[in-house]
Amino acid sequence: MRIEEINALPPDAFVARFGFLFEHSPWIVREAAARRPFAHIVDMENAMAAVVAGAAHIDQLKLLRAHPELAGKAAIDKTLTHASNEEQASAGLDRLTEAEFDRFHDLNRRYRDRFGFPFIICVRLTDKAGILGQMEARLGHTETEEIATALAEIGKIVHLRLRDALA
Known part of the structure; x- marks a missing residue:
């Protein structure tokens, strides 16, 4: 997919396509979707990383605990x-x-x-x-x-x- 196609995805489709990136934690991708448009894939990664970094401590722990x-x-x-x-x-x-x-x-x-x-x-x-x-x-x-x-x-x-x- 090109970045233009990623940016054009409706929020639910964005989460459906990329929700697997974070183990059992599609909320990160959902929050990152609201930060579009992305100029580049790196911007998309950075947006997701910013969601994790800005998450409450308890939510970071939930992310960690979601891993096998x-x-x-x-x-x-x-x-x-x-x-x-x-x-x-x-x-x-x-x-x-x-x-x-x-x-x-x-x-x-x-x-x-x-x-x-x-x-x-x-x-x-x-x-x-x-x-x-x-x-x-x-x-x-x-x-x-x-x-x-x-x-x-x-x-x-x-x-x-x-x-x-x-x-």
Whole structure:
């Protein structure tokens, strides 16, 4: 789609087309739609990022909590969103050894216990070892640091999803 076509979409059609960008959080795309017209796709991304940055703390936490755990229950019972399923598979999270599976579950539990939301990383930009290393390292973050890191990772995820959707 060209930016002119994106700008011309009615708000509901804009959300229908791009609501998947943020995991179970189409409200971000809905709010960004009101900031049109966009001069470029980068402006669209920036508008969505501004919605997230300007959201109340509780809404940012809802966004974080809307994400699935990596190699977690949703992956096992096949209830991940299509995008999340493809992303986790791209990092090999659908092909874990028993030891890797146990390590992911232990780190997921420790992370969620510490921060109250699942570990979020742009899995398409790393691999299993990188993810596990980041899970360990980020357990040492403060809550403020980790919220900022997780939101930045969501920005990377959205960038890649949008790029794919417009390819």
